[in-house]
Amino acid sequence: MAGPRLVIVTGKGGVGKTTVAAAVAHAAVAARRRALLVEVATPGRLASVLDVPALESTPRQILDGLSAVALEETSALEELVHGLMPLRLLSRRLLSSETFRVIAAAVPGILEAALLARVVGWLEEVDRRGRPRYDVVVLDSPASGHSVPLLATPRTLSGLATVGPLGSVMRRTSRWLTDPALTRALVVAIPEDWAIAEAVELYESLRDGLDIPVGRPVLNGVFPRRFSRTDEALLQEAEASHTVDPQLLDAGRYFIARRNAAQAHTRALRGATRSRPLELPFLFSASMTWEDLGPLADALDTVLEPA
Amino acid sequence: MTSPDRDPGLVGLVEEARVVVCLGPGGVGKTTTAAAIAVAAALGGKRVAVLTVDPAARLKDALELPRNPGKLHRVPLPDGGVGTLDAILLDAKGIFDGLVRRLAPAPALAERVLANPVYRNVAGAFAGSDAYMALEQLLDIVTDGDFDLVVVDTPPASHALELFDAPERILALLNSRALEYLGEPVRILGGASSRLARGLLSAVLAGLERMTGLSLLSDISALATDFGAVTPGFRKRAEAIRDLLHDSTTRYVLLAAPDPHATRDILSFAAQVDRAGVTIDAVVVNRVMRFASDDAGAPHGSSAAREHDRVEPEAKRRWSASLARNLVACARDLDILRDAQRAVIEELEDGLLGADSAAGTGPRPRWVELPALSPAPTTLAGIVALARALQVGRARSTSAA
Numbered sequence: 001m002a003g004p005r006l007v008i009v010t011g012k013g014g015v016g017k018t019t020v021a022a023a024v025a026h027a028a029v030a031a032r033r034r035a036l037l038v039e040v041a042t043p044g045r046l047a048s049v050l051d052v053p054a055l056e057s058t059p060r061q062i063l064d065g066l067s068a069v070a071l072e073e074t075s076a077l078e079e080l081v082h083g084l085m086p087l088r089l090l091s092r093r094l095l096s097s098e099t100f101r102v103i104a105a106a107v108p109g110i111l112e113a114a115l116l117a118r119v120v121g122w123l124e125e126v127d128r129r130g131r132p133r134y135d136v137v138v139l140d141s142p143a144s145g146h147s148v149p150l151l152a153t154p155r156t157l158s159g160l161a162t163v164g165p166l167g168s169v170m171r172r173t174s175r176w177l178t179d180p181a182l183t184r185a186l187v188v189a190i191p192e193d194w195a196i197a198e199a200v201e202l203y204e205s206l207r208d209g210l211d212i213p214v215g216r217p218v219l220n221g222v223f224p225r226r227f228s229r230t231d232e233a234l235l236q237e238a239e240a241s242h243t244v245d246p247q248l249l250d251a252g253r254y255f256i257a258r259r260n261a262a263q264a265h266t267r268a269l270r271g272a273t274r275s276r277p278l279e280l281p282f283l284f285s286a287s288m289t290w291e292d293l294g295p296l297a298d299a300l301d302t303v304l305e306p307a
Numbered sequence: 308m309t310s311p312d313r314d315p316g317l318v319g320l321v322e323e324a325r326v327v328v329c330l331g332p333g334g335v336g337k338t339t340t341a342a343a344i345a346v347a348a349a350l351g352g353k354r355v356a357v358l359t360v361d362p363a364a365r366l367k368d369a370l371e372l373p374r375n376p377g378k379l380h381r382v383p384l385p386d387g388g389v390g391t392l393d394a395i396l397l398d399a400k401g402i403f404d405g406l407v408r409r410l411a412p413a414p415a416l417a418e419r420v421l422a423n424p425v426y427r428n429v430a431g432a433f434a435g436s437d438a439y440m441a442l443e444q445l446l447d448i449v450t451d452g453d454f455d456l457v458v459v460d461t462p463p464a465s466h467a468l469e470l471f472d473a474p475e476r477i478l479a480l481l482n483s484r485a486l487e488y489l490g491e492p493v494r495i496l497g498g499a500s501s502r503l504a505r506g507l508l509s510a511v512l513a514g515l516e517r518m519t520g521l522s523l524l525s526d527i528s529a530l531a532t533d534f535g536a537v538t539p540g541f542r543k544r545a546e547a548i549r550d551l552l553h554d555s556t557t558r559y560v561l562l563a564a565p566d567p568h569a570t571r572d573i574l575s576f577a578a579q580v581d582r583a584g585v586t587i588d589a590v591v592v593n594r595v596m597r598f599a600s601d602d603a604g605a606p607h608g609s610s611a612a613r614e615h616d617r618v619e620p621e622a623k624r625r626w627s628a629s630l631a632r633n634l635v636a637c638a639r640d641l642d643i644l645r646d647a648q649r650a651v652i653e654e655l656e657d658g659l660l661g662a663d664s665a666a667g668t669g670p671r672p673r674w675v676e677l678p679a680l681s682p683a684p685t686t687l688a689g690i691v692a693l694a695r696a697l698q699v700g701r702a703r704s705t706s707a708a
Contacts, residue, residue: 012333013333014333014335014564014566014569045568226633226636226637227633231633234625234626235630235634243619244619247638248635248637249634251634251637251640251641252634252637254637255637285643287567288568
């Protein structure tokens with residue numbers, strides 16, 4: 001019963017991608033699967049959730065069963081060039097030149113290819129007994145504007161003659177990204193109009209444009225349902241008769257409004273994607289620690305189930 | 308802790324500005340706020356242009372933006388507006404091509420540059436990001452258009468320098484020998500260009516060529532040669548953009564959200580803006596949750612303790628035990644939210660208005676808090692309502708919404 005090996009978390013900036021990625025890793029660890037959390041997005045956020053000073057450019061064990069790494073272009077490009085050039089001294093010299101960066105940027109998709117090559121490298125890494133070193137790799141991908149070009153790279157490059165080590169890495173990457181048994185992309189939204197619209201667009205470009213297996217959309221920050229219809233009627237009555245502290249009623253009204261808005265957004269997301277969204281509860285604490293992720297992880301455990 | 312001067316909105320700021328730049332990290336509502344400032348100024352009688360970057364589809368509809376980007380488009384104002392509003396959607400791809408066409412000494416040369424397979428990617432690398440394209444577009448609107456005010460929404464940037472460094476970066480690149488190096492890539496290796504080094508570099512480039520299907524070496528060298536002819540024009544424009552960014556009639560509005568997870572990002576963004584030598588003239592804290600009880604001046608943080616006292620016995624008799632309990636739980640959770648929001652706003656105030664604030668030593672920025680509107684404005688009327696909350700310009704548009 002092997003679930004996906006690669007979970008890619010995408011969405012518009014500000015919807016809680018990092019939190020969701022960390023929660024997926026949390027669920028993996030709870031299911032006794034060794035997880036690697038990869039940060040491509042805003043540097044620093046993941047480190048603060050994991051309560052470590054900073055993530056490094058090589059995977060580092062954070063907890064039993066959990067490693068984390070910050071994936072950035074410079075080190076990925078370095079790996080790539082070191083792989084291509086036999087002499088370290090020379091490749092270092094080449095990398096230190098500003099002009100090389102311009103040339104590298106001029107080659108379509110080279111930075112993206114370097115990033116994905118690192119991820120596939122980790123996916124294919126094995127321990128001494130020949131088993132995968134990480135059961136699940138969770139990618140906290142950049143904001144939607146950048147994640148589609150990133151994930152499109154193997155396809156962009158596959159149309160071109162691809163020989164040599166990079167060509168084969170791209171073909172391997174493409175196989176990983178399009179295999180429903182291996183990969184699952186998550187599109188994250190929050191109950192706001194702009195986030196829903198963006199999520200639907202992203203969902204379609206991943207699924208239809210890039211053939212990447214997409215899991216159920218994730219709606220983050222959903223207010224809990226605390227009142228039945230009867231309750232709501234009683235609250236309205238109390239409001240008219242002034243029998244309850246207005247501050248309490250105000251709080252109740254606010255919760256009902258947020259809950260209703262979330263439900264409308266769930267329906268919209270479901271209608272547009274034809275897939276029932278996974279709802280993550282709104283967290284009321286200002287801080288976010290690994291322990292706080294428990295309830296989110298519980299709501300996300302189906303993400304790790306086989307397709 | 309500071310107690311900020313709550314300046315009456317953005318009225319004065321817009322009155323004295325020719326350009327208003329909305330800044331901030333992604334996801335704080337820059338585009339919508341830029342639209343609101345523009346709408347309000349137009350309703351107040353100004354001839355206004357607003358440059359938007361990547362607006363949500365519904366905001367696009369609200370401004371009736373045309374499908375094709377890069378063109379100014381007249382937005383019909385509600386009755387009572389005496390000014391005019393033109394909106395333009397940033398066409399990051401088109402603007403650079405257009406510049407190459409305009410700045411090239413001969414049309415044939417421009418077409419050759421545009422047709423070069425390496426050009427598209429090099430253009431991106433030169434420019435740094437969409438931010439630079441937005442500035443190029445801004446310069447066009449300011450120079451060619453006949454407007455009292457241009458409001459600019461900036462692309463989401465994790466680092467403010469992407470925006471302010473863009474002119475410097477392109478100037479540095481054009482002034483350096485990088486273009487010459489591009490014409491002869493082996494020079495990357497400098498003095499140590501031994502035969503072996505040359506051989507290996509050629510092998511790497513050949514590998515890249517095979518990988519991409521591009522004839523990189525010849526394409527790069529052709530582009531470098533052709534681009535040389537366009538360089539002086541770009542240099543002039545980069546200088547003009549730098550001047551515009553530091554002009555005394557250019558105003559900066561920093562957008563922030565009361566999100567505890569984003570506070571650090573916003574403060575470091577503001578510090579970068581300061582280091583770039585630019586003063587933040589106003590801070591807009593967007594999506595502030597308002598609670599009716601805020602106005603009552605009720606003490607916070609103790610709802611849970613006061614519990615059932617606040618539910619009259621009569622109501623309680625008809626309620627299930629869970630209803631009263633849940634209501635109290637809501638009040639308690641809202642207290643947590645409210646406290647968290649207040650803590651974030653205080654942190655922002657300290658960081659942006661305090662004595663050693665990130666915003667530097669200039670006059671204190673104006674401070675505006677915008678309520679979280681539900682639903683977010685997706686019509687012109689909604690934007691007008693938001694504009695009222697901002698107190699931009701004199702609202703002559705009471706009949707509008």
